[in-house]
Amino acid sequence: MSLPEAVADSGAGEDMFSDEVRTTSLWVDAWKRFRRNKLAIIGMVFIFGLILVAIFADLIAPYSITERDSGEFRSGPSWDHLFGTDIIGRDVFSRIVYGSRVSLRIGIFSTFIAMFIGILVGSFAGYTGGKTEGFIMRFIDMFLAIPYIVLAIAVATVFGRSENSVILVLGLTGWLAVARIVRSTFLQLKKVEYVEAARALGFGKFRIMYRHILPNALQPIIVFGTIAIGSTILAEAALSFLGVGPQDPTPAWGLMVSQGKGDLANAPHLTFFPGLAISLTVLAFVFVGDGLRDALDPKLKDR
Amino acid sequence: MSDLTATDAPGAPGSLAESANRFGSGSGELLLSLEDLEAVFETDDGVVQAVDGVTFDVHRGEVFSIVGESGSGKSVTAMTIMGLLPTVKVRSGSIMWKGQNLLDKSENEMRRIRGGEIAMIFQDPLTALNPVHTVGRQVAEMGRIHLDMSKKEAGERAVEMLGLVGIPEPRKRAKMYPHEFSGGMRQRAMIAMAIMCEPDLLIADEPTTALDVTVQAQVLEVLVDIKDKIDSAIMLITHDLGVVAGLSDQMMVMYAGSQVELGTTDEIFYSTAHPYTEGLLNSVPDLLSDHSEPLVPIKGAPPSLINRPSGCAFHPRCPYARVPGVCSDTVPTLRDEGHGHLSACHFTSVDWTGE
Numbered sequence: 183m184s185l186p187e188a189v190a191d192s193g194a195g196e197d198m199f200s201d202e203v204r205t206t207s208l209w210v211d212a213w214k215r216f217r218r219n220k221l222a223i224i225g226m227v228f229i230f231g232l233i234l235v236a237i238f239a240d241l242i243a244p245y246s247i248t249e250r251d252s253g254e255f256r257s258g259p260s261w262d263h264l265f266g267t268d269i270i271g272r273d274v275f276s277r278i279v280y281g282s283r284v285s286l287r288i289g290i291f292s293t294f295i296a297m298f299i300g301i302l303v304g305s306f307a308g309y310t311g312g313k314t315e316g317f318i319m320r321f322i323d324m325f326l327a328i329p330y331i332v333l334a335i336a337v338a339t340v341f342g343r344s345e346n347s348v349i350l351v352l353g354l355t356g357w358l359a360v361a362r363i364v365r366s367t368f369l370q371l372k373k374v375e376y377v378e379a380a381r382a383l384g385f386g387k388f389r390i391m392y393r394h395i396l397p398n399a400l401q402p403i404i405v406f407g408t409i410a411i412g413s414t415i416l417a418e419a420a421l422s423f424l425g426v427g428p429q430d431p432t433p434a435w436g437l438m439v440s441q442g443k444g445d446l447a448n449a450p451h452l453t454f455f456p457g458l459a460i461s462l463t464v465l466a467f468v469f470v471g472d473g474l475r476d477a478l479d480p481k482l483k484d485r
Numbered sequence: 486m487s488d489l490t491a492t493d494a495p496g497a498p499g500s501l502a503e504s505a506n507r508f509g510s511g512s513g514e515l516l517l518s519l520e521d522l523e524a525v526f527e528t529d530d531g532v533v534q535a536v537d538g539v540t541f542d543v544h545r546g547e548v549f550s551i552v553g554e555s556g557s558g559k560s561v562t563a564m565t566i567m568g569l570l571p572t573v574k575v576r577s578g579s580i581m582w583k584g585q586n587l588l589d590k591s592e593n594e595m596r597r598i599r600g601g602e603i604a605m606i607f608q609d610p611l612t613a614l615n616p617v618h619t620v621g622r623q624v625a626e627m628g629r630i631h632l633d634m635s636k637k638e639a640g641e642r643a644v645e646m647l648g649l650v651g652i653p654e655p656r657k658r659a660k661m662y663p664h665e666f667s668g669g670m671r672q673r674a675m676i677a678m679a680i681m682c683e684p685d686l687l688i689a690d691e692p693t694t695a696l697d698v699t700v701q702a703q704v705l706e707v708l709v710d711i712k713d714k715i716d717s718a719i720m721l722i723t724h725d726l727g728v729v730a731g732l733s734d735q736m737m738v739m740y741a742g743s744q745v746e747l748g749t750t751d752e753i754f755y756s757t758a759h760p761y762t763e764g765l766l767n768s769v770p771d772l773l774s775d776h777s778e779p780l781v782p783i784k785g786a787p788p789s790l791i792n793r794p795s796g797c798a799f800h801p802r803c804p805y806a807r808v809p810g811v812c813s814d815t816v817p818t819l820r821d822e823g824h825g826h827l828s829a830c831h832f833t834s835v836d837w838t839g840e
Contacts, residue, residue: 374612375607375609375612375613376612376613376614376615376616378569378607378613379605379607379613379614379675380615381569381599382567382569382599382600382604382605382607383599383600383604383605383627383678383679384596384597384598384599384600384601384630384631385596385600385626385630386596386630389630393618393626394615394618397615397617397618398615398616398617
C-alpha cells in the first residue's frame with residue numbers, strides 16, 4: 183500500500199491539484215500480469231496482425247477474390263500464387279487475406295450481439311431473482327436445447343445464405359451462454375457488501391446494476407467474449423462447411439475448406455491453408471482469453 | 486456491580502460526566518420512533534422471531550446505541566428501518582420517521598430517504614466500498630443522485646467531505662481506489678459518503694469492529710464530530726460497551742430479538758436493571774483493576790430465535806432466575822425504573838442481589 187509514502191511526501195501543499203499520486207489502476211495491474219503470459223502475448227500479436235491484414239487486405243493481396251488465372255487450376259504453392267490456386271484458378275492467398283475480413287466481421291459482430299443481449303437479460307435475471315429469474319432461465323435452457331446448426335439451417339432457408347444470416351444466427355444463439363454467465367456473476371455480486379451499501383445509500387436499481395455490479399462482473403464477461411470471438415469464427419467455418427454459411431464468391435475460410443474437400447488427395451493446399459488460418463485464429467483468441475482470465479482474476483493478484 | 490469497568494474505555498474520558506445531566510428523552514426534535522416493531526423471517530425450519538416488540542425514540546443531536554450479542558436482532562432492526570430486507574416480514578408495529586410511517590412508503594420514496602435522510606455506515610469499509618471506482622467518484626455519486634449536482638459540483642463537494650472526515654490531501658485521495666486506502670481511511674471515506682447529503686440520521690452498524698484498536702477511537706471521534714456539524718442523530722449498533730460508554734446518550738440492550746433494557750446510557754451503566762446487561766458489563770475487561778477480580782462471562786449461548794425459551798428468554802442463562810413459575814413461565818414486560826429507564830425483568834436489582 184502506498185499510503186505511508188503518500189502521507190510522508192504530503193508536506194508541501196503547492197501540488198494540491200496535481201495528479202502526482204501514482205494510482206495503480208486495476209487495468210495497469212492486469213496488464214502487468216498479462217504480459218507475463220507468453221502464449222497470450224503471441225495470441226495478441228497474431229490477432230493484431232490479423233486485424234492489420236483485414237484492414238490493409240487491398241494492399242497485401244496480390245489478386246482480387248474473383249480474379250482467375252486461366253492457366254492455373256488447383257496448382258500448388260508457387261511464387262506467383264503463394265498458397266496455390268483453387269479449382270477455378272483463383273489465388274488462395276488473396277482469398278484467405280480477404281477472408282480475414284469475413285471471419286473478423288462475423289466473430290466480432292455476432293459476439294457483440296450475443297454480449298449485448300446476454301448482459302441485458304443475464305443482469306436483469308440475476309439482480310431481480312425470484313420467479314422472474316426462474317422464468318428467464320428456463321426459457322434460456324429451452325433454447326440451449328436446440329442445436330445452433332438447426333437454427334442456422336432455418337435462418338438460412340428464410341433469409342438466404344449470407345454473412346449477415348450467419349452473424350444473426352451466431353448472435354442469437356450465443357447470448358444464451360452469456361446470459362447464464364452474467365446471471366451467475368450477478369447472483370454472487372448482488373449479495374456483496376458494497377452493493378448492499380449502495381442500496382442503503384439510496385442508489386437506484388439500474389445504477390447499481392450497471393455502474394456498481396457490471397464493472398465488477400466484467401472479468402468473466404471479457405474472458406468469455408474473447409474466447410467467443412474465436413469460437414464463433416469456428417462456428418462460421420462449420421456452418422460454411424455444411425453449406426448454410428456465406429456463398430461463393432465470399433472468401434469465407436470455412437467455405438474454402440468445404441470447396442477444397444473434394445480435392446484433398448490431389449490439391450491438399452486448398453483445405454490446408456484456410457484450415458490453418460481458422461485454427462491459428464481460434465487458438466489466438468483462446469490464448470488471449472486464457473491470459474485475460476489469469477490477468478483479471480483478483481484472487482491471483484499477489485502471485 | 487457499581488464499579489463500572491466499561492467507562493474506562495479508551496477515547497472516552499469524561500464523556501459520561503458530560504452527559505450525566507441528560508436524563509429522559511433527548512433534547513432535540515423527535516426523528517425516529519419505533520412502536521412495538523415485530524419482524525420475522527419465515528424459513529423452512531420455522532418462523533425466526535428476529536425483532537420482537539421493539540419500542541424506542543431517537544432525537545436529533547443524540548447518539549442512540551443498540552447493544553447486544555450477535556443474532557440479538559440489532560442489525561435486523563436497523564435494516565428493517567431502512568427497508569432493506571426483502572425477506573423480512575413486519576408483523577406489527579410502526580416505524581415513524583418525522584411523523585410518517587416508513588412501512589407505508591413506496592420503494593421510490595424509500596430510495597430518496599435512504600442516503601438522503603437516513604444514511605448507513607457499514608462494518609467493513611473494505612467490502613463496503615466498490616473496488617472498481619475511485620473513492621472520490623463514489624462519494625460524488627451521492628451528490629449526483631440525491632442532490633442533482635453536476636459532475637463538477639459533486640466532485641468539489643466530495644473533496645470537501647473527504648476533508649471534513651479528516652482525510653489528508655482529499656483532492657489527491659479522491660483519485661485513489663479503495664485498496665490504496667488504509668482501514669481507518671476507508672471508514673472515513675465511507676462516512677464521507679454517508680454525510681454527503683447531510684442526513685438527519687446516521688446508522689452506524691458496528692463501524693469500528695473491523696478496524697485496528699488504534700484507529701477505532703479516531704473514527705468514532707470523526708463520527709461524533711460530524712454529527713454535531715451537520716446536526717443529525719446517530720444510531721450506533723455495536724457489541725462494544727467501551728464504545729457505547731464513551732459516546733452514547735441513550736441506549737437499548739437487545740437479547741433474542743427483544744429489548745431488555747432501555748434508557749440513558751448513564752442510567753443503564755450506573756443502575757443496571759437487567760441481569761443480562763449486568764452480565765455484559767461484567768464480561769468487559771478492566772484495564773485499571775488489579776486483576777484480582779476474574780472476568781465473569783455469561784454462561785451458555787444465545788438461544789435460537791426459532792425456539793425461544795418460554796417466559797423470559799434469558800432465564801436459562803440468568804444467574805438470578807430461581808423463582809419457580811415466574812421467570813420460566815411469564816414473559817416480562819418493560820417496567821419503568823424511573824428517569825425513563827425501562828427494564829424487562831420481573832424483579833428489580835434489589836431483588837436479585839438482595840442488597
